Amino acid sequence: MQKKIKRKTENYLKVSLGIISMALGVYIASTLFYRVKIDLTDEGMYSLSKGSKALLSKLDSPLRLKLYYSKTAANKGTEGLRAFNNYFLYVHDILKEFVAHSRNNLTVEIIDPRPDTEDEEEAEAYGLKRFHITETERYFFGLVALSDSGSEKVIEFFDPNKRDGLEYEITKLIYSVLSPQKKVIGVLSPLPIVQDDVSPYMAQLMQMQGRPMTQSWPIVNLLREFHEVKNLGRETATISGIETLLIIHPVGLSDQTLFAIDQFVLQGGKLLVLIDPHAFTGAPANAPPSPMGGMPLNTSPDDKFRKLMDKWGIVAMEGAFAGDKYLSAMGRVSEYDPPARLLPLMVCNRRCTEAFKDPMTRGLEQLTFFFPGALQAQTIEGVTVESFLSTSDKGSTYEVYPHELADPRIFWNKMEDGKTPVVMGMKSFGKFKTAFPDGVVITNTDKDTKKTTTEKKTGMLESTKDAVVVVIADVDFIAAQFAFKQTFLGLTAANDNSTLLLNTLEALNGNVDLMSVRAKGHVNRSFEAIEAIEFEADRKTEKKAMEINGNIARFEQELTELSKQANQDNMALIQNESLKKKKALSRKIVALKKELREVKREGRERVEFVGKIFQFVNTLLMPLVVIIFGIWFLHFRKRKKILEISTLDSEQIVEQSL
Structure with missing residues (x-):
């Protein structure tokens, strides 16, 4: 009896000590270790990147953040608007992380602006976007x-669709407050990329007068958020007053401009060049047709600019286009054609960048290129050349003729899968030598007298300090139709194209903090097995479709030839022959279409089979694990109980013997 009372007292004591220990642990965790957090998300969505922490460490004066969120209005709104409450909580959690790493230099104030209050007036004065829910709210x-x-x-405005870029947006905000002085980026291009800023009033006035009004490309407006953009046009005698030079589609540049570029690099300048074997975006609409027919290729660089690239150790493969069937995207040649895989339209994922582990491309999951080119490195003494962007191992090169541009589908069969990646992005650094060892002769024409004079310019023969040159073999990737999309909030990034350009410029400028934050993107959880099945099905489908179209083309050609042979004497015979050919072709097309449906069905069934396996795993595996754990736990408890009974019996036997 005493043993039972003693055991009961011990149990009560253990429970009491357990409760006290738990309470003490909660108190210690909430006071001493309140900053200790564990982020179990793959993306690290609740943690700050090294770039954000490095930027916060530079805060040496107080900075106030005022978060305006109409929570009361959201609760009165629709179900979709109330869903913003969850995103608000996430934004608040991220802001608290910023505060925790700011060494008490950052404060956050949460404001719920109500109608007809000073808070609402302040929100409007700051320029925050407002949405009318009711007449007053x-x-x-x-x-x-x-x-x-x-x-x-x-x-x-915080857009929930941009959740992956939230940390970057907040870090960019803090960076812009800390660094109001923007670095200067010079843009040199024959394309109308940078235009003078026009006020809304002037834009409306020009539109009323019927005057043409050209605007800067959206990528330029994005650049202006971080840098001061200086338009150098397509011709310049000297390049000065800029930190970095951006050259887009270098073709038709004068010797004077090429010499200025050469000397800028030799003086330690930082250069980013975008070239393209066919710049679709910048192709002139009224260009004369090619001798072979069709729109001519809009190629860069030209032979003059290639001489500069030779000194940098980077070679643009002439007439070669980079292709990868496994990275090709679906598209339409026209609105009447069915979707098909287009070889020129390449969507790069981590397979294009992960092998290089370069900070400029780290974290980029979706890059869209159109007719990209191919680059090669050549050995130059004192110069190091590295790649940072390429196709997958299955990539290869193919040729394009002007008459083929009207139908990009024909390139599919022109290219065979390769065994090594095709490089589309390279960087070169070191001490370069000039491409103008004898200088350059400049011809000047007097505007008044029309007399021409010549002048010989000489400059540095070799750089005295390291310079950096980055080359990307595509121009279209920064164009609006490939890099941006229109939403109800305005123009926004459609992929990582603009991020690649910004990352590269910031890497050249030495600002790695923002670059590392921007690289922190979402994790691509695509199923490669399913993608491979769909790709093979698409390849077979495309082959069958081309076979059908080829038969139709041959039939039309045969009918044309028959019609040429027709006359009054053999008209009936020709018509009868045409009818027979048409029936034979119809039967063949029906058989091919049946095979086409079979290919699609097989691909769809294979994907569905994989989906069923995952569904089976999700619905049966977890319950099975729970059942196994329950059986083990039951067995463990029974065994423990048996041991306790045997121990108690042995104690009683010992007591009786004593």
Whole structure:
């Protein structure tokens, strides 16, 4: 009896000590270790990257963040609007992470702007986007950063669709407040990429007058958020007052401009060049047709610019286009044609970048290129050349003739799968030598007298300090139709194309903090097995479709030849022959279409089979694990109970013997 009472007292004591220990542990965790957090997400969505932490460590003065969120209005709104509450909680959690790493230099204030209040007036004055829910209720969801020096920057609206880029947007906001002085980027291009800023009033006035109004490309407007953009046009005598030079589609540049570029690099300048074997975006609409027919190729670089690239150790393969059937994207040649895989339209994922582990491409999951070119490295003493962007191992090169541009589907059968990646992006650094050892002769024409004079310019023969040149073999990837998309909030990034350009410029400028934050993107959880099945089915489908189209083309050609032979004497015979051929072709097309349906069905069934396996695993495997664990736990408890009974019996036997 005493043993039972003693055991009962021990149990009560253990429970009491357990409760006290738990309470003490919670108190210690909430006071001493409140900053200790574990982020179990693959993307690290609740943690800050090294770039953000490095930027916060540079904060040496207080910075206030004012988060405006109309929570009351959202709760009164539709179900879709109330869903923003979850995103608001996520934004708040990320802001708390920024505060925790700011060494008490960052504060966050949460404001729910109600109608007819000072908070609402402030939100409107800061320029935050507002949405009318009712006649009186307005919805705000934005952030304002204020420094003691008077700098003020805003995020007009938090879009839940840009969740992956939230940390970058906030870091960019803080960076813009800390660094109001922007670095200067010079843009040199024969394309109308950079235009003078026009006020809305002037734009409306020009439109009313019927005057042509050209705007800068959207990528330029994005560049202006971080840098001061200086338009050098297509001709310049000297290049100065800029940190980095961006050359887009170098073709038709004068010797004077080429010499200025050469000297800029030799002086330690940083250069980014975008070339293209066929710049679709910049192709002139009124260009004369090619001798072979069709639109001529809009190729860069030309022979003059190639001489500069030779000194940098980077060679643009002439007439070669980079292709990869496993990275090809679906598209339409026209609105009447069915979707098909187009070899020129390449969507690069981590397979294009992960082998190089370069900070410029780290974290980029979706890059869209159109008719990209191929690059090769050549050995230059004192110069190091590295690749940072390529196709997959199955990539190869193919040729394009002008008359083939009207139908990109024909390139599919022209290219065979390769065994080594085709490089599309290279960087070169070191001490370069000039491409103009004898200088350059400049011809000047006087505007008044029309007299021409010549002048010989000489400069540096070799760079005295390291310079950097980056070359990407595509121009179209920064164009609006390939890099941006229109949403109800305006123009926004459609993929990682703009990120690649910004990353490269910031790497050249030495600003690695923002670059490392931008590289932190979503994790691509695509099923490669399913993608491979769909790809093989598409390849077979494409082959059958081309066979059908080829038969139709041959039939039309035969009918044309028969019609040429027709006259009054053999008209009936020709018509009868044409009818027979048409029936034979119809039967053949029906058989081919049946095979086409079979190929599609087999591919679909294989994908569905894989899906059923995953469904089986999800629905049966986890319950099976729970059952096995339950059986083991039951067995463990029974065994423990048996041991306790045997121990108690042995104790009683010992007591009786004593």
